[in-house]
Amino acid sequence: xxxxxxxxxxxxxxxxxxxxxxxxxxxxxxxxxxxxxxxxxxxxxxxxxxxxxxxxxxxxxxxxxxxxxxxxxxxxxxxxxxxxxxxxxxxxxxxxxxxxxxxxxxxxxxxxxxxxxxxxxxxxxxxxxxxxxxxxxxxxxxxxxxxxxxxxxxxxxxxxxxxxxxxxxxxxxxxxxxxxxxxxxxxxxxxxxxxxxxxxxxxxxxxxxxxxxxxxxxxxxxxxxxxxxxxxxxxxxxxxxxxxxxxxxxxxxxxxxxxxxxxxx
Amino acid sequence: xxxxxxxxxxxxxxxxxxxxxxxxxxxxxxxxxxxxxxxxxxxxxxxxxxxxxxxxxxxxxxxxxxxxxxxxxxxxxxxxxxxxxxxxxxxxxxxxxxxxxxxxxxxxxxxxxxxxxxxxxxxxxxxxxxxxxxxxxxxxxxxxxxxxxxxxxxxxxxxxxxxxxxxxxxxxxxxxxxxxxxxxxxxxxxxxxxxxxxxxxxxxxxxxxxxxxxxxxxxxxxxxxxxxxxxxxxxxxxxx
Amino acid sequence: xxxxxxxxxxxxxxxxxxxxxxxxxxxxxxxxxxxxxxxxxxxxxxxxxxxxxxxxxxxxxxxxxxxxxxxxxxxxxxxxxxxxxxxxxxxxxxxxxxxxxxxxxxxxxxxxxxxxxxxxxxxxxxxxxxxxxxxxxxxxxxxxxxxxxxxxxxxxxxxxxxxxxxxxxxxxxxxxxxxxxxxxxxxxxxxxxxxxxxxxxxxxxxxxxxxxxxxxxxxxxxxxxxxxxxxxxxxxxxxxxxxxxxxxxxxxxxx
Numbered sequence: 001x002x003x004x005x006x007x008x009x010x011x012x013x014x015x016x017x018x019x020x021x022x023x024x025x026x027x028x029x030x031x032x033x034x035x036x037x038x039x040x041x042x043x044x045x046x047x048x049x050x051x052x053x054x055x056x057x058x059x060x061x062x063x064x065x066x067x068x069x070x071x072x073x074x075x076x077x078x079x080x081x082x083x084x085x086x087x088x089x090x091x092x093x094x095x096x097x098x099x100x101x102x103x104x105x106x107x108x109x110x111x112x113x114x115x116x117x118x119x120x121x122x123x124x125x126x127x128x129x130x131x132x133x134x135x136x137x138x139x140x141x142x143x144x145x146x147x148x149x150x151x152x153x154x155x156x157x158x159x160x161x162x163x164x165x166x167x168x169x170x171x172x173x174x175x176x177x178x179x180x181x182x183x184x185x186x187x188x189x190x191x192x193x194x195x196x197x198x199x200x201x202x203x204x205x206x207x208x209x210x211x212x213x214x215x216x217x218x219x220x221x222x223x224x225x226x227x228x229x230x231x232x233x234x235x236x237x238x239x240x241x242x243x244x245x246x247x248x249x250x251x252x253x254x255x256x257x258x259x260x261x262x263x264x265x
Numbered sequence: 266x267x268x269x270x271x272x273x274x275x276x277x278x279x280x281x282x283x284x285x286x287x288x289x290x291x292x293x294x295x296x297x298x299x300x301x302x303x304x305x306x307x308x309x310x311x312x313x314x315x316x317x318x319x320x321x322x323x324x325x326x327x328x329x330x331x332x333x334x335x336x337x338x339x340x341x342x343x344x345x346x347x348x349x350x351x352x353x354x355x356x357x358x359x360x361x362x363x364x365x366x367x368x369x370x371x372x373x374x375x376x377x378x379x380x381x382x383x384x385x386x387x388x389x390x391x392x393x394x395x396x397x398x399x400x401x402x403x404x405x406x407x408x409x410x411x412x413x414x415x416x417x418x419x420x421x422x423x424x425x426x427x428x429x430x431x432x433x434x435x436x437x438x439x440x441x442x443x444x445x446x447x448x449x450x451x452x453x454x455x456x457x458x459x460x461x462x463x464x465x466x467x468x469x470x471x472x473x474x475x476x477x478x479x480x481x482x483x484x485x486x487x488x489x490x491x492x493x494x495x496x497x498x499x500x501x502x503x504x505x
Numbered sequence: 506x507x508x509x510x511x512x513x514x515x516x517x518x519x520x521x522x523x524x525x526x527x528x529x530x531x532x533x534x535x536x537x538x539x540x541x542x543x544x545x546x547x548x549x550x551x552x553x554x555x556x557x558x559x560x561x562x563x564x565x566x567x568x569x570x571x572x573x574x575x576x577x578x579x580x581x582x583x584x585x586x587x588x589x590x591x592x593x594x595x596x597x598x599x600x601x602x603x604x605x606x607x608x609x610x611x612x613x614x615x616x617x618x619x620x621x622x623x624x625x626x627x628x629x630x631x632x633x634x635x636x637x638x639x640x641x642x643x644x645x646x647x648x649x650x651x652x653x654x655x656x657x658x659x660x661x662x663x664x665x666x667x668x669x670x671x672x673x674x675x676x677x678x679x680x681x682x683x684x685x686x687x688x689x690x691x692x693x694x695x696x697x698x699x700x701x702x703x704x705x706x707x708x709x710x711x712x713x714x715x716x717x718x719x720x721x722x723x724x725x726x727x728x729x730x731x732x733x734x735x736x737x738x739x740x741x742x743x744x745x746x747x748x749x750x751x752x753x754x755x756x757x758x759x760x
Contacts, residue, residue, distance in 0.1 A: 100607040103600050111708050216611075218705065228716050231691070231707035236614045238701035241720055248713050275742055277735045278616075278653050279661030279698055294618070294660065301698060303618065303658035305738050320742055322656035323544070323563070351563035351625045392623050393574070 006212045014213050018198045023210075030204045030250055035261050037154070039162040047163025047184065051155035054207055055145035057089075058152045060137060060159040062184075066126070066175060067134040077124025077132040081110035083139035083152065090144035104234070108219060109139060109152050111230035112190035116223035119160065120185035126168075126175060133165070135184070146207035149219050149232075150258070153192035158262045160186055190229055191259045193251040194219040197239055202247055204254060218247055222255040272309055273476070276302040276317060283315045290316025306419075307476060318476075324350045324418040324448040326387050326396035331405075333413060333446035334398070336381045339374050342366070346383065348448045349415070352395045356385060360399035382408040384444055384452065404444075411442070411454030414465055416472045418449035423475040424468060431471065431481055438488035439464040463491055514686050515672050523552070523680065530666060530678040530726050535647060535737035537654050545655025547737070549647035552680060553637035556644050558651040563625035571626070576619040578626045581610035583644055585633040605641050612645055612665075612694045612704035618658045627657060638681035639667050645694050645704065650734050654741075662734050663703060665694035666726030668719040670711060675718050677726045689715075693723035697731060 006014075014024050021029060033054030042048035047062035069076060083106035085093045098106075113119065124133035137159065139152045164181040196206035196214035206214055215237030221230035228248065233239065239247070268283045270276060280302045282293060289295040292304045293315060302308065306319040326332075326348070334346035334354060343357040358366035361376060377383065384405050385398040400406050416424070425432050425445060436443055441455035441464045451468060455461040467484050474480055515521050525531070531552030540546035543559035566572040583605040587593050598606075609631065617627065629652070631644040642665035649663040669679045671687035684690045689709025695702055702724075711719060 098600075100603050103603050104607055107600065107604050115708050115710060223710070227710050227712050228707065229710050231705055232608075233702070233705040234608070234611060236611055238615050238696065238699065238703045239705070240700050241702060241724060244702060244705065244720060245717055248716060252713065275739050277662065277738045278659040279696070280735075281698070292658065294658075296660075296698075299698075301660070303660070304656055305653055305742070319656060321545075321654070351565070351622050353565060 006209045010209065011213045014210060015198055018201050018203060018210075021201070023203065025207065029201065030254065032150075032205045032254070032258065033207065035154070035258070037158050037262055039158055045159075046165065047159045047161075049155050049158035049162055050142075051151050051158065053147060053151040053154070053205070055143060056147060056151045056207075057141075057143040058148065058155045059140040059142055060152070060155040061140065062159050062163045063136045063138070064165065065134045065136065066131060069125070069129065069132045073121075074129035075125055076121040077119070078134040079110070079114060079119060079121065079137070080134060081106050081113065081137045081139065081156070083109065083141070085141050085144070085148075089141045093141075093144070104232070105141075105148055105152060106139060108149055108192070108221070108230065108232045109137070109156050111232075112153050112192055112221035113137070113156065113160070115229040116188040116190040116221070118157070118186055118188040118190055118223075120187050123185045126170060127173075131175070135163075144208065146209070146211050147194050147205050150192045150194050150205060153190065153221065154258060154262060157189060157191065160184060161262065188223045189259050189263050190221050190223050191255040191262075192219050192221040192230070193254045193258070195247045195250070197237060197243065200243075202243060202250070204250065218244065220247060220251040220255075222251055224259070226252050226255075268310055268315070270308045273307045275306070276308045277305050278303055280308075282308055282317075283310070286313060288314045290314045292317035292319050292322075319419045321417055322419050324348065326350050326352065326354070326390045327447070328387050328390055330387045330447040331445070332385055332387060332398070332448040333408070333444070333450035333452060334383050334385055334448075336377050336379055336383065339377075339379060341368070344373070344377055346385065346398060348385075348396070348398075348446075349418075349450065350396070350448060354385075354387070354396045354398050356383070356398040356400065360388070360397070360401055363401065377407060382413060382452075384408060384446070408452060411452050412461055412465070413450055413452050414468065416449050416451065416468065418447065420472045420475045421445060421447060421449060423480075424451070424471050426481065431484070434481060434485050435464055435467045435488070438485065438492065439467070459495055463488060463495075466491065513672070514683055515674055515676075519674065521671075521676065522682070527674055527676045528722060528725070530729055531680075533646075533730065533733050535650055535733060537650060537737050537741040543651075543655070545651045545653070545657070547647045547650040547654055549643050549650075551639070551643045551646075552678075553635060554633070554640055554643045555635040556640060556647050557632045557634060558644065558648040559630045559632075560627065560648075560651045560655040560657065561630075562627035562655070563622040563657070564628070566624065566626040572624045575623050577617075577622040577624075579610055579614045579617060579619065579629065580626055581606050581613070581629045581631070581648075583609050583631045583633075583641070585636060585640070589633045589636045605644075608704055608706065609641060609645055609648065613648060613652070613663055615699075615701065615703050616649065616659045616661055616663045616696055617652065618660065621658060627652075636681065638679050638684045639692070641665070641704075642667050642678075642692050642694065646730050646734060650737060653738055661696040661698045662731060663694050663696055664727040664731040664734060665692065665704060666723050666730050667692040668723035668726065670709065670715060670719070675715060675722060677722050689719070691716075691719050691723060693720065693727065695724050695727035695731075697728060 036052040039049045045061035163184040167178040167180045216235035219232045283300045304319040306317040334348040338345035346354045390396040444452040533551045545560040645665040670689040691707040694704035
């Protein structure tokens with residue numbers, strides 16, 4: 001039975017290299033792994049994208065439904081993000097209801113999209129207070145080789161940019177579909193940058209083996225103008241305030257680079 | 266060699282107690298040359314050692330300790346005993362019988378059953394397994410009479426006193442047999458229930474005032490006073 | 506049944522709705538050891554927040570396969586009572602409660618010497634009885650006190666305080682209405698000895714300069730909370746000390 005657990009010897013090696021500014025796979029401390037983005041693979045979905053970040057693979061599908069708005073936002077459509085750590089993605093994932101890891105992943109991806117107001121939810125209203133579009137963003141992790149958050153956020157952004165809404169008209173209170181499509185109105189492009197801490201060193205885009213050795217992780221999601229719209233610290237260790245500020249500086253530059261992979265000017 | 270508190274001051278986890286040349290004693294932790302408290306309690310500096318007498322802590326098994334436990338389960342080869350510790354203790358049949366254990370003949374529950382209280386000694390304990398007990402020494406075995414009270418384990422040394430001075434006072438004044446378990450359980454067995462009640466009162470007083478000085482004298486005084494009152498009551502009820 | 510939204514959350518003199526200055530935390534009161542069965546417990550009132558924390562352990566792990574060979578496993582449940590919020594909340598754990606249980610556990614574990622008690626579990630329960638914003642911070646603060654009350658050895662207390670942005674100004678310790686009506690909310694938890702941030706989350710929008718200021722504000726707020734935590738732990742003991750001194754005097758008086 002294969003185990004993804006990293007041996008003690010390897011753990012020491014990873015930590016030693018990082019303390020000297022090097023990584024086991026040859027990357028610089030602030031380098032991302034190679035990224036491949038493919039969109040529109042699932043025709044049944046209104047929008048879809050698959051991101052490969054190194055060997056981590058995440059597929060995101062976007063679907064629409066008609067529904068009611070929330071009572072305190074009658075003039076806005078609804079966004080729902082869900083994530084599944086599908087058992088085939090890793091020997092450590094078990095079938096069953098969403099556990100704390102998939103819930104955290106979904107909520108971090110959600111925060112990035114929601115707080116940056118990436119989706120123009122005011123353009124998703126059919127009848128104010130009564131009928132709106134509900135956008136379902138479903139994150140499907142297909143292979144776990146570390147840094148699920150950044151891969152999922154990137155795939156979600158690519159999927160949303162790929163999403164088409166059908167044209168419609170309201171006749172006698174009924175929504176009737178008309179021929180033709182228009183793209184989902186997107187106003188911002190949130191990108192997440194995740195750091196792993198090893199003593200006093202920060203590393204960007206930890207892969208699965210580094211994640212087993214790291215002290216803690218810190219994710220910062222930045223919107224298109226460089227403002228921070230979501231932060232999530234995870235893991236059992238800690239960051240000093242200076243390390244947090246250092247991460248913030250690096251994140252700004254990295255987010256811009258990653259965004260270019262998905263958002264074509 | 267800076268120290269940051271006076272003797273017997275109350276400290277909380279994370280309080281900086283001393284720096285550099287000091288040794289980290291009980292309930293403290295040294296990091297980068299600094300010694301911090303790890304529990305709430307009274308700090309003390311002795312020679313070059315700084316330690317904290319914890320206000321509240323739980324019993325951690327130590328080999329050689331006498332403990333008072335409660336049988337919670339009878340298994341195929343022995344018993345599981347609750348000793349008020351984070352780990353359940355095991356008493357194997359071979360550590361309870363003076364001869365080899367014969368599963369077909371020996372009926373374990375008839376020796377010790379669920380709910381029985383035992384005086385036992387810890388013979389083995391390390392990080393990889395639960396503590397092991399024995400009842401094969403003198404003075405160990407099932408408890409058949411008396412009452413058992415529980416106090417926080419950190420106060421046990423105070424109940425015993427310097428070279429047993431405190432507990433001998435209680436034994437003398439009450440005439441009770443008192444067996445102290447390092448795990449915070451104390452067995453009191455006296456001729457009369459009033460004697461046992463006196464002993465319980467004394468121990469509760471010690472527990473409450475453990476941090477004060479002159480306690481031995483005050484306990485002696487209290488016991489003599491209570492006994493005097495009891496005598497009067499007895500005489501009165503005998504006369505009527 | 507929803508509350509009317511207030512016109513302004515901060516006035517022209519930088520005074521907030523509840524009269525506080527921008528960098529002022531809400532009045533906080535902590536009581537220690539209030540539950541008889543738990544190994545450690547504490548209760549906090551911070552503004553309108555009312556939160557209870559209880560600790561059981563270190564004790565045997567059930568189910569056994571969850572035990573770790575080299576240290577204690579910390580389990581944490583953050584839960585809100587159905588009557589704690591304006592609109593009744595279903596008692597079933599929500600996704601938010603599950604996420605918070607996770608981040609709170611990850612926030613407190615660095616403070617505990619788990620390696621002293623292998624193969625045991627330390628179970629922590631946080632119950633929010635009444636909520637008014639910043640419950641995860643108040644929950645962490647009271648949980649850390651409950652852990653100390655249980656006699657579990659710790660490196661340091663963990664103190665938590667949120668900072669955020671409301672109507673263009675950076676503030677500390679946001680209430681529910683400030684969180685909902687503001688531009689950003691950033692809960693943070695801190696261990697002073699190691700200069701360690703063990704919880705950091707944010708939702709909203711902050712420039713990197715605002716973010717830096719907010720972190721410093723939250724760390725300052727956490728240090729204030731830390732003083733309150735230490736006082737609460739000392740108060741429990743001092744009370745019994747004073748009671749004993751009084752009793753002694755009374756007894757001496759009789760003789």
